Amino acid sequence: MTNDDGFDAPGLGALVEAVEPLGEIVVSAPDREQSGAGHALTLSRPLRVVRVDERRYRVDGTPTDCVHLAVERLTGGRLPSLVVSGMNRGLNVGDDVTYSGTVAGALEGTLLHVPSIAFSVGVDEEGRADFERAAPFARRLSATVLEQGLSSGVLLNVNFPSGPYRGIRITRQGTRTYRATAVERHDPAGRPYFWIDAVSAIPTGEPDGDHTAIRDGCVSVSPLTSNLTHDASLARTASWRLRLD
Numbered sequence: 001m002t003n004d005d006g007f008d009a010p011g012l013g014a015l016v017e018a019v020e021p022l023g024e025i026v027v028s029a030p031d032r033e034q035s036g037a038g039h040a041l042t043l044s045r046p047l048r049v050v051r052v053d054e055r056r057y058r059v060d061g062t063p064t065d066c067v068h069l070a071v072e073r074l075t076g077g078r079l080p081s082l083v084v085s086g087m088n089r090g091l092n093v094g095d096d097v098t099y100s101g102t103v104a105g106a107l108e109g110t111l112l113h114v115p116s117i118a119f120s121v122g123v124d125e126e127g128r129a130d131f132e133r134a135a136p137f138a139r140r141l142s143a144t145v146l147e148q149g150l151s152s153g154v155l156l157n158v159n160f161p162s163g164p165y166r167g168i169r170i171t172r173q174g175t176r177t178y179r180a181t182a183v184e185r186h187d188p189a190g191r192p193y194f195w196i197d198a199v200s201a202i203p204t205g206e207p208d209g210d211h212t213a214i215r216d217g218c219v220s221v222s223p224l225t226s227n228l229t230h231d232a233s234l235a236r237t238a239s240w241r242l243r244l245d
């Protein structure tokens with residue numbers, strides 16, 4: 001298990017409680033918040049691991065580092081049956097999937113040939129994410145994936161709306177158009193700096209998109225693939241007849 005909100009985040013504790021009845025767990029999570037870390041792997045410095053107890057580790061790295069270390073080193077040489085990442089505080093739908101450390105934690109599991117699921121929970125107007133409400137479905141889906149497995153190179157990206165659940169939808173990763181996100185301010189010395197603010201997005205209305213399911217109050221389950229090739233563009237790119245000279 002990992003997350004990107006950090007080892008002490010309530011969403012991780014809620015996910016531990018949710019999946020604990022399913023088997024032996026190992027938690028390997030970043031020692032601080034790593035939201036927006038994407039699929040970064042730390043290559044330029046040593047990684048330090050603090051063993052909190054028998055089955056929980058704090059890592060001074062990204063969610064990808066955490067899963068990589070767990071699968072290769074911390075699980076005693078036994079390949080885990082499942083990697084779960086989350087529950088993230090905030091949605092990871094549409095383009096956000098590409099920035100998400102939560103989704104990347106699951107992606108790393110997939111690349112290491114372990115069935116993997118990312119869980120994210122929407123926040124309400126007061127900024128609260130109801131992890132307790134999400135927990136029973138997180139457990140049920142984890143049990144199903146343990147039983148059924150996933151196709152090679154596939155992970156599940158699961159998002160819960162902030163309000164009561166009206167159903168479950170199997171969705172595809174949606175798209176959105178951007179609003180301004182980089183804010184310019186000045187420090188006390190008058191020097192300008194930039195702060196990338198929480199991205200506000202205008203979802204497009206794809207009927208089978210993850211945004212749309214969330215907007216309609218449904219739990220969204222998206223099967224994603226780790227291979228980024230766009231098959232339909234292979235022939236088109238080939239038709240350019242690119243040359244080296």
Ligand code: MN
Nearest residue numbers: 004005035088
């Ligand atoms: Mn996060």
